[in-house]
Amino acid sequence: xxxxxxxxxxxxxxxxxxxxxxxxxxxxxxxxxxxxxxxxxxxxxxxxxxxxxxxxxxxxxxxxxxxxxxxxxxxxxxxxxxxxxxxxxxxxxxxxxxxxxxxxxxxxxxxxxxxxxxxxxxxxxxxxxxxxxxxxxxxxxxxxxxxxx
Numbered sequence: 023x024x025x026x027x028x029x030x031x032x033x034x035x036x037x038x039x040x041x042x043x044x045x046x047x048x049x050x051x052x053x054x055x056x057x058x059x060x061x062x063x064x065x066x067x068x069x070x071x072x073x074x075x076x077x078x079x080x081x082x083x084x085x086x087x088x089x090x091x092x093x094x095x096x097x098x099x100x101x102x103x104x105x106x107x108x109x110x111x112x113x114x115x116x117x118x119x120x121x122x123x124x125x126x127x128x129x130x131x132x133x134x135x136x137x138x139x140x141x142x143x144x145x146x147x148x149x150x151x152x153x154x155x156x157x158x159x160x161x162x163x164x165x166x167x168x169x170x171x
Contacts, residue, residue: 045135052133053140056106060129063107064146067127070100071150075123078114079152082121088114100125107146116154123150 074096078088097112107129115122129144131137 049136049139053136056129056131059106060144060146063104063127063129064148066103067100067107067109067125067146068148068150070103071123071125071148072152074100075114075121075150075152078116078123079121079154082116107144118154120154121152124148 077096081088093112093114097109100112101109104127107127109125109127111124111126113124115124124147126145126147128146130142132142
């Protein structure tokens with residue numbers, strides 16, 4: 023004596039459930055992956071910007087000037103390492119107190135449903151500052167002046 027179930031009760035439920043749940047789960051997974059890729063790009067951009075600011079400062083200390091071609095090559099090097107974003111702007115400025123590097127990247131996806139819920143454009147601005155006179159140099163100068171024997 024088993025329980026008889028009506029066959030028509032179960033026929034369409036899996037189809038409706040799959041039509042709703044699968045795109046929802048896929049959208050969440052895709053959004054999560056996109057955010058992880060964008061985070062990767064931010065980390066890579068921050069590290070490479072720091073390296074470029076250090077190189078720029080070393081070249082300035084050696085008396086070399088940085089031309090536009092070198093800056094374009096650096097920007098291209100950063101761009102080749104990014105997965106989802108593109109570099110929009112990069113600037114390097116040598117001041118008397120510090121060297122400043124700025125970079126902006128943008129990423130976009132073109133999925134209409136995801137655009138509706140999460141937006142379409144993602145932007146990130148990074149600034150890296152490096153002092154021209156390093157603290158250890160200042161301490162050595164002060165120490166040398168302080169010792170008068």
